[in-house]
Amino acid sequence: MRQAVIGLGLLVAAISTVNNPAFADDIADKIQLCSGCHGESGIPQQKTTPVIWGQNQGYIYVQLRDFKAGARKNDQMSAIAADLSKDDMKALAAHFSGLKWPNLQQPSPSKDVTKHALTVIGSIGCTSCHLEQYQGNSTTPRLAGQQAAYLLKTMTDFRDHSRANNPGMSDLMNAAQPADLDPIAQYLASLTVIGGDGQ
Amino acid sequence: MVGIKSRATTAALAMSLAFCAFSSVGAQEIEHKSKEAIKGAPAPSVTQEELSKAGKDTKQFLHTNGNYDQTRYFPGKQINTGNVAKLRPAWIFQLDVKESLETTPIIVGDVMYVTTSFDHVYALNAKTGEQYWQYKHKMGPITTYCCGPNNRGVAVYEDKVYLATLDAKLVALDAKTGSLVWETQIADPEDGYSETMAPTAVNGKIIIGTNGGEYGIRGFVRAYDAKTGKLVWNFDTVPENTVGVWATKDATGKDLHRDIEAEKAQLAKTGDPYKTLGGGVWQNPAVDLKLNRLFFVVGNPSPDLDGSLRPGDNLYTDSLVSIDLDTGKYVCHLQYIPHDVWDFDAVSPAVLVDVKDKDGKVIPGVIHGGKTGFVYVHNRKDCSLIRFSEPMVAQENMWTLPTPEGARMLPGANGGVEWSPMAVNPKLALTYAVNLHQPMTYQVQSSPYPDGKLWLGGAFKVIPTEASFGNVTAVNYNTGKIKWQVKTPEPMMGGALATAGDLVFTGEANGWFRAYNAESGKILWSFQCGAGVNAPPSAYALGGKEYVVVGAGGNTQIDFKRGNNIIAFTLN
Numbered sequence: 009m010r011q012a013v014i015g016l017g018l019l020v021a022a023i024s025t026v027n028n029p030a031f032a033d034d035i036a037d038k039i040q041l042c043s044g045c046h047g048e049s050g051i052p053q054q055k056t057t058p059v060i061w062g063q064n065q066g067y068i069y070v071q072l073r074d075f076k077a078g079a080r081k082n083d084q085m086s087a088i089a090a091d092l093s094k095d096d097m098k099a100l101a102a103h104f105s106g107l108k109w110p111n112l113q114q115p116s117p118s119k120d121v122t123k124h125a126l127t128v129i130g131s132i133g134c135t136s137c138h139l140e141q142y143q144g145n146s147t148t149p150r151l152a153g154q155q156a157a158y159l160l161k162t163m164t165d166f167r168d169h170s171r172a173n174n175p176g177m178s179d180l181m182n183a184a185q186p187a188d189l190d191p192i193a194q195y196l197a198s199l200t201v202i203g204g205d206g207q
Numbered sequence: 208m209v210g211i212k213s214r215a216t217t218a219a220l221a222m223s224l225a226f227c228a229f230s231s232v233g234a235q236e237i238e239h240k241s242k243e244a245i246k247g248a249p250a251p252s253v254t255q256e257e258l259s260k261a262g263k264d265t266k267q268f269l270h271t272n273g274n275y276d277q278t279r280y281f282p283g284k285q286i287n288t289g290n291v292a293k294l295r296p297a298w299i300f301q302l303d304v305k306e307s308l309e310t311t312p313i314i315v316g317d318v319m320y321v322t323t324s325f326d327h328v329y330a331l332n333a334k335t336g337e338q339y340w341q342y343k344h345k346m347g348p349i350t351t352y353c354c355g356p357n358n359r360g361v362a363v364y365e366d367k368v369y370l371a372t373l374d375a376k377l378v379a380l381d382a383k384t385g386s387l388v389w390e391t392q393i394a395d396p397e398d399g400y401s402e403t404m405a406p407t408a409v410n411g412k413i414i415i416g417t418n419g420g421e422y423g424i425r426g427f428v429r430a431y432d433a434k435t436g437k438l439v440w441n442f443d444t445v446p447e448n449t450v451g452v453w454a455t456k457d458a459t460g461k462d463l464h465r466d467i468e469a470e471k472a473q474l475a476k477t478g479d480p481y482k483t484l485g486g487g488v489w490q491n492p493a494v495d496l497k498l499n500r501l502f503f504v505v506g507n508p509s510p511d512l513d514g515s516l517r518p519g520d521n522l523y524t525d526s527l528v529s530i531d532l533d534t535g536k537y538v539c540h541l542q543y544i545p546h547d548v549w550d551f552d553a554v555s556p557a558v559l560v561d562v563k564d565k566d567g568k569v570i571p572g573v574i575h576g577g578k579t580g581f582v583y584v585h586n587r588k589d590c591s592l593i594r595f596s597e598p599m600v601a602q603e604n605m606w607t608l609p610t611p612e613g614a615r616m617l618p619g620a621n622g623g624v625e626w627s628p629m630a631v632n633p634k635l636a637l638t639y640a641v642n643l644h645q646p647m648t649y650q651v652q653s654s655p656y657p658d659g660k661l662w663l664g665g666a667f668k669v670i671p672t673e674a675s676f677g678n679v680t681a682v683n684y685n686t687g688k689i690k691w692q693v694k695t696p697e698p699m700m701g702g703a704l705a706t707a708g709d710l711v712f713t714g715e716a717n718g719w720f721r722a723y724n725a726e727s728g729k730i731l732w733s734f735q736c737g738a739g740v741n742a743p744p745s746a747y748a749l750g751g752k753e754y755v756v757v758g759a760g761g762n763t764q765i766d767f768k769r770g771n772n773i774i775a776f777t778l779n
Contacts, residue, residue, distance in 0.1 A: 065348045070659070079658065101348065131671045135766045136354055137661070139306065145325075146350040146373075147660075175654035176421075176661030183613070183650055183666040 035099045041088065042100065050110040055157035062109030062201060066146035068101035071173075080173035109201040114156055117194040125195035128188040132180045143202055156197035163189045248330040248339035250382035251316040253363045258408060259496060265753075268314040268745040271360050271405040272628050273704075275494035276559040279630035280705045281746035285753035287708030290778055291722045291732045297754060297777040298336030303327060305771040307355040307741075308760020309626075309701070311405065312773065314747040315363050315382075321758065321773050322405075324356040326372045330385060333756075334749045336775060340385035347374035351659055352401035353421040355763025359490075364408035364433050371402035371415050377431055379413075391436040393417065399424045399659045404489045409496075409532065412439055416488025420506040420552060421663060423656040426486030426524075428503060430535060440535035444486040444505045444523055449479055451520025454545040459581065459595050463606050465546055470518035480517040483656050485509030486524045490556040490626055493573070495587065499532045502573050502587070504553035511550040511620075512609045512651045513664025520545035525553050527575055527583070527590055539590035543577060548609055549649055550620040550667065551578045556628045558638065563685040564593055574631075574684050576624035576640040579605075582682045596687040599623065599680040600642045609665055613648030620667040621645055621698065621765065628743050630705035632725045637681045637690055639711045639725075641699035645765075646673040679703070679713055681728060691728030700762055702743030704755070712755055714740020716767035720757055720774075738770020752777050 042060070046052050050061030060068060074080040075089035076097075092100070117125070129135065134151075138144050142152040151159065165171035167181035167189070181189070253269060261267070262274035265283040273279045286294060302308075306324035313320045319333040326344035331337065350356075350373045362369040367388055368380040375396045379388040393415065394400035399422025407414040412430040419426065426444035431437065453467050485508050492503035505528055508514075508521040526542040544551050555576040562572030562584050571587040580600035584593045603617040621643050630639045651665040669675065677699035681690040697716035704712045705725060714720040716739040722732040739761030746755045754777045761769035 066350060069348065074658075077658075098348070127671055130766065131669050132666065133669070133764075133766070136764055139356070139763060140766070140769055145356055146346070146348065173657060174660050175652070175657050176663050178654070179650065179652045179663055179666040182652065183648075183668045 031095070035096065035103070038092070038096060038100060039103060042104070045084070050107060051112065052155065055155055056161050057155070058158045059110060059112070059154055060104045061107040062203065063105060063150055064144050064146055064148065065101045065105035067144065067149040068104055069097050070147050072097040072100065074173040080171060109150070109153060109203070112153065112155065112197075114153070114197040116198040117191065121191045122195055124188070125191040128184050128192060132183050141202060142196055142199055150201060151196045152199035153201040154197060156193045159193035159196055160190055163193065247383045248318045249316065250318050250330065250366070252366050253315055254365070255410060258364065266748045267316065268312065268747050269363065270407070271311045271313070271362070271491050272556055275409070275496060277491065277493045277556050277628065278558055278560065278633065278705070279628055279703060279743065280632060280707070282707045283746060283748055283753050284706065284708040285748065286706065286710065286755065286778060288710060288724055288731060291708070291710055293779045294722070294732050294734070294755070294776045295779050296734070297775045300329070300331055300336040300338070300773040302329065302760070302771040302773065303341070305760065305769050307357050307763035307769070308758040308771070309357045309359045309742050309762070310758050311360040311743045312745045312756045312758070313361055313363055314745060317749050319756070320361045320363065320368055322358040322360050322370065324358060326358050326370065328361060328368065328370055328380065328385065330382070331773070333747060333754070333775070336773070342380055342385040344370070344372050344378065346372070347396065349396045350374050350401055351396055351399050351422055352403065352418055353661065357403040357763070359403060360405035362406040362408040362413065364413070367433065369406045369408060369413050369433075371404060371406055373401050373403070375400040375402055375417070377402075377406065377413065377415055377436060379436060389436040391431060393429065397659050398422070405491060407491045407494065408433060409494050414492055414501065416503070418487050418489045420485040420487040420509055421511060421661050422659060423483035423509045423662045424485060424487065425482055426488060426505060428488050428492065428501070428530070428535070442530050442535040442537070444488055444528065445481045445484045446522060447479065447481055449481045449484055449519050449522045450474065451522045451542070451545060454520055454542070457545070457606070458541065458543045458583065458592055461605060463544070463546065464608050470546070473515065474518040477516070479519070483509055484517055484521055484524065490554055490628070493557045493559045494532065495559055495571070498587070500529050500538055501532055502527065502529045502557040502559065504528070504555070504557055504575055506552035506554055507547055507550050510662040510664030512548055512649060512666070513653045514546055514548040515653055516664070521547065525551060527553065527557060527573060527585060529590055541585060541590040541592055543579070543583065548651070549606070549616065553577060554626045555624045555640070558629055558631055559587065560631055560633060560684065562593065572684070574629070574638055576629045576638070578618060578622035578624060580618055580623035580642060582638055582640060582684060582687070584684050584687070594687045596682045597689050599640060599678065599682065599689065599692070600644050609649035609651035611651060613650040613668060615646060615648050615670065617644070617646055619643065619645035619647035619669065620649070621700070625700050627700055628702040630703035630711060632705045632709070635726060636683050636685045637725065638684050639703045639705060639713070640680050640682065641701065641703060641713055642678045642680060643675070643698035643700065644677060645675045645698050646670045679711070679723065679728070681725070693723065693728050693730070697767070698765060700765060700767070701741040704744040704746060706746060712744045712757070714742070714744070714757055714759070716741060716762070718759065718768065720759070734776070736770070736772065736774055738772065739767030741767055
């Protein structure tokens, strides 16, 4: 009972920050728009489109912020983010981070590929930020269970600076070799997300 | 836009959104259910007098580093060289969060306070390990931190427990119940600020620095009112003029290979870089109550590896700094590495000890263990350097400049001595430091500040084909000579505790927690904790029995095996 009272209290307080039905209506429209590519059930339409259901809240917010500011560029996302307010971005981030990560059932790579990936990961220190289970936290994204093709594209884009909104990641990807990236992508894609579907 | 929504759907969505806004917890926490408080803690009030005399307290451990001098020297000697072999676990407490564990247990009466990654606080019965209460910080949706979601512990003053959090808040809790009394937003986490250090309580103030040396922040040390959480004073660790004297050598006289003309041209073009120069302070200051001054070390300039964007000496990064306790006004500093491009921040906490000056006269001193592998010995009066020790680790190719391809240098960017606090045995004039040997390449790549994201200006890369290891080293601070050194199979991170029983305790990444003979370095006792022992130990006594306690939870930064145990040991 005590927990229920606290929960209701939080909810009431929170609604006042989300502030009005018109806003919620508007956000619901925007969520529908996101689902067009990122999937009605959390499984994206394209292999190079990221899973955002269950992605970390701070990370989604910062990416939307960067798309709007032009720090990260993508024809579709830049156009969509251009009209988002800061409150929109926070609400979308809160919504999608609260959903359950889908199980894409991506296969485990061979032992050799896994060993290759872990050697590179250990050398450049991925777990320093993405943490031991690659779940990330807040503004650092979950990698475990992300789409392999998206991970590979992202690392490649960081490496050649075509994704320019995180030069630290570009530097780290340049500390790896091009042949290292696919093993890392395969390894990370095969991992399970804590709290995700299929747990 | 597809589909038509009903008003009810919209309302449900609003509630869902609202709830999500309050459900931001770390992924690691999801697996654990929070515990209900069992009962209030019998938490006695901590007086300023107790805090001031903590160095002589054989029952309590009231400061993160033992006392205001930060010697981590526990004056009890029930556990000593003669009987430490009989040390056994008294109890083990399992924390809810299994992630990097860097907490120092604080013991007040028979209550112990420990913290975890993602800012949980526990009050435990120090005799039995039973839980009194747990506080789980409601983390804001935005946090930006480098090197793990760490927390290094609490400060306790009067009837409150003080915690600083990843989302850059200072929090005061009721020591008896763990309930929130007040919280203050220290800085904006979206701009790269975060907190992992334990606060320091002194004279009604709570002293706190900031993380963010990898995020283009402007560092500070601040004092807040312990009762209200209101800001009392602020000291910018990075002044508005950071140029300095265009020093070409480090504090030990080694050439830094700076291109001063190029830096001067850059300064003329872009001005002083102070607004994003970093200079975090993420370890506790030492407090000299007689001089009424704080002594602390300041972290690296931002971006870590790219000096081209930040011309000048980058004051007061990589420095020992002293300020007035009442006002926060600058008193003195000494910069170890002007214009650092290797992330060699000064971070292991400053320690106040009496030292011999160059003429052999005993004077108040300050010592610091550097990432360079040197122990630096200073005159407390003006911060000047008296001597530096023999190197505790291999130094190769210092100070070769980072290149786009990567230049090898030793020590690696974690040191030498990382954040790990040293311990001191004043009877032996020895300081005990734990070190890393981690060969790395340093790569530079210039880029503008990416707005609250990691800004290293390149990359550090551990060389996977070379061996990494560590050591425990005893240095005589009156001579700078190494008294003894024990090699360890893994790089060392966590810190040491010295006791009047002539013991030194420290843990290893492979799970071993060991006691060394303080004079000889001989290993007298070991216990396998099952996960990385990468936290500083504490000691206390209850019911006539002395205890040593340590966290075994591994480390994020260098990926040591995680665990979630607090283990207290006592004699059979």
